[in-house]
Amino acid sequence: xxTTATKSAQPLRSAAMIASIADAGVRTTSAPFGHALNALxxxxxxxxxxxxxxxxxxxxxxxxxxxxxxxxxxxxxxxxMMMAAAGMAQTGLVPxxxxxxxFATRRAYDFICLDMAEPKLNVNLVxxxxxxxxxxxxSHQATEDIAILRGMPDLTxxxxxxxxxxxxxxxxxxxxxxxxxxxxxxxxxxxxxxDYDYTFELGKAKVVRPGQDVVxxxxxxxxxxxxxxxxxxxxxxxxVCVVHAPTIKPFDADTVVEQIxxxxxxxxxxxxxxxxxLFESVAGALVKRGVGRQVRAIGLPDEFLxxxxxxxxxxRYGLSTQAVVNRVLAELVGR
Amino acid sequence: xxxxxxxxxxxxxxxxRALPLAERVRRVRDAAYQIRLNVLVEGEAQGEGxxxxxxxxxxxxxxxxxxxxxxxxxxxxxxxxxxxxxxVGHYALAIYAALAEAGVLPxxxxxxxxxxxxxxxxxxxxTYTPGVEISGGSLGxxxxxxxxxxxxLRHQGMADQKVLVLFGDGELDEGSTWEAAMSAAHWKLGNxxxxxxxxxxxxxGRTEDVLSNEPQxxxxxxxxxxxxxxxxxxxxxxxxxxxxxxxxxxxxxxxHMIICDTRLGKGVPRLESREKxxxxxxxxxxxxPCRVELTASYTAEEK
Ligand SMILES: Cc1ncc(C[n+]2csc(CCOP(=O)(O)OP(=O)(O)O)c2C)c(N)n1
Ligand SMILES: [Mg+2]
Numbered sequence: 001x002x003t004t005a006t007k008s009a010q011p012l013r014s015a016a017m018i019a020s021i022a023d024a025g026v027r028t029t030s031a032p033f034g035h036a037l038n039a040l041x042x043x044x045x046x047x048x049x050x051x052x053x054x055x056x057x058x059x060x061x062x063x064x065x066x067x068x069x070x071x072x073x074x075x076x077x078x079x080x081m082m083m084a085a086a087g088m089a090q091t092g093l094v095p096x097x098x099x100x101x102x103f104a105t106r107r108a109y110d111f112i113c114l115d116m117a118e119p120k121l122n123v124n125l126v127x128x129x130x131x132x133x134x135x136x137x138x139s140h141q142a143t144e145d146i147a148i149l150r151g152m153p154d155l156t157x158x159x160x161x162x163x164x165x166x167x168x169x170x171x172x173x174x175x176x177x178x179x180x181x182x183x184x185x186x187x188x189x190x191x192x193x194x195d196y197d198y199t200f201e202l203g204k205a206k207v208v209r210p211g212q213d214v215v216x217x218x219x220x221x222x223x224x225x226x227x228x229x230x231x232x233x234x235x236x237x238x239x240v241c242v243v244h245a246p247t248i249k250p251f252d253a254d255t256v257v258e259q260i261x262x263x264x265x266x267x268x269x270x271x272x273x274x275x276x277x278l279f280e281s282v283a284g285a286l287v288k289r290g291v292g293r294q295v296r297a298i299g300l301p302d303e304f305l306x307x308x309x310x311x312x313x314x315x316r317y318g319l320s321t322q323a324v325v326n327r328v329l330a331e332l333v334g335r
Numbered sequence: 336x337x338x339x340x341x342x343x344x345x346x347x348x349x350x351x352r353a354l355p356l357a358e359r360v361r362r363v364r365d366a367a368y369q370i371r372l373n374v375l376v377e378g379e380a381q382g383e384g385x386x387x388x389x390x391x392x393x394x395x396x397x398x399x400x401x402x403x404x405x406x407x408x409x410x411x412x413x414x415x416x417x418x419x420x421x422x423v424g425h426y427a428l429a430i431y432a433a434l435a436e437a438g439v440l441p442x443x444x445x446x447x448x449x450x451x452x453x454x455x456x457x458x459x460x461x462t463y464t465p466g467v468e469i470s471g472g473s474l475g476x477x478x479x480x481x482x483x484x485x486x487x488l489r490h491q492g493m494a495d496q497k498v499l500v501l502f503g504d505g506e507l508d509e510g511s512t513w514e515a516a517m518s519a520a521h522w523k524l525g526n527x528x529x530x531x532x533x534x535x536x537x538x539x540g541r542t543e544d545v546l547s548n549e550p551q552x553x554x555x556x557x558x559x560x561x562x563x564x565x566x567x568x569x570x571x572x573x574x575x576x577x578x579x580x581x582x583x584x585x586x587x588x589x590x591h592m593i594i595c596d597t598r599l600g601k602g603v604p605r606l607e608s609r610e611k612x613x614x615x616x617x618x619x620x621x622x623x624p625c626r627v628e629l630t631a632s633y634t635a636e637e638k
Contacts, residue, residue, distance in 0.1 A: 075546025
């Protein structure tokens, strides 16, 4: 019998789950969340870990291996994981619970809202694949997770840039009252912020890089892209200031508005739809203070995104370093 | 009014129930072999993917497409078709392999699996691929969508059309699956056929370690379903189970569950015995040996 199937030339691969977001030349740290959680657990016996059948894909397996008795595999049941994490918090434990961003927000919203936020319980959600960090298509692309969650009272929302942010955030998340939601970067995570004079402070935005011509307000992996784009733009004589705003809620409006309210051309950079995320947080802060400055949004479009290889998609939707550089140059020419 | 077109008269793929059983088993075996070959083409093209799952479920898909379903390969929107809903979106390569074998997709396209710009994304979506009925992937949606389709078809007087839903044993963890289970029994959706692929695996490991789900038959029976459990890699058992479900199927009646115990990597001995991983590791130089082993085990079975 002959096979009718044919082989074709090697196409560009999706490498969907393991796609790295680190640009060429950027150092990486393996599983910073898992190791930071272990370090915290060593000094705080209240720390426990839960996952919804995704320990291996959220770096929670690092904790599970070190503390098998403090790790709870809840199965692919995001709703009961949220309820159980809340219940455990009510007994005095400090749970970290992991899944993907899409499933935490779309599937389990009600359980976060009413079981954690309303009673102000110390549950810390860590959710992998935030925004556009997989080529799987809309089922796995959490393009609107912040938009979904921002309206929830008493929820702290963190969008870390890299391993430095994640390592420093973990103990602060545990110390923070009420529930937190962190957009987790997992696997080989970029490490860039320790090249700058920077420390993560929950609730604070920081000027990571000063600059005269343009100001970027960025969060998450887009701060990395912004810093790399700033290096490129410097070569072309454009001096870019980069403000990193990893805490989306509560938002450090004072720092951000002060940086935008200058003559520099301002951009927000976010790995999220331009609806309901960083751009609108900034816009709201400006309007509230009566500051009439134009802000240009770099972020994902308000549409269901394509499936495909992640680098292709970051180019297509304007999140790659080169796309950021091109956008800024185009806007400067147009001014 | 008759609309004149130059299009060829669409052929209807009819269920094979009128054929002798031995002939049907042979057809399913052949289709399963072709599906597995197609899966290896896709896996090799992408260099990774859910190859173990797809090989494991090939006999189930072969039974569905080659033996059980009524559809038009050239017109996947045909209103009178039976519908096959793939809840496990990550089994995409398996359904593409089956659709190619069924004549819906051209074989040449399989090499584009999960590539940029392909109609065959890594997670199956109805917006990309002809013959894919739902956008799955966020797990736990399929059975509930099946409830809606069965209700919708019955409501509109379509008495013969079956709705088949394939979901994974990991999806038994999701509350939404059990909401759908209750709903289907309440609404007496007798044309709804659920198929669960009990491959014993989910993302973090073996289902029995992650979240135990047995006894599975008792659960579906208690929920009011006509329930059967079969070796999901045995075409004869599969044909008999589907025949039994279809014999009892009716617009109003008990919904049907076919629990299929399958083996990850089935048909390729080196993969059958490999560590059971969600993403089975297959080295670049293994694809040809995999094909050789697959053909050898298929030929041995034929004797
Ligand atoms: C709602 C939801 N939660 C989590 C995931 C991530 N995920 C993808 S496949 C998988 C395992 C599902 O188990 P099963 O259906 O048995 O598939 P198998 O492991 O056999 O391929 C998980 C947890 C998902 N896709 N959807
Ligand atoms: Mg499974």
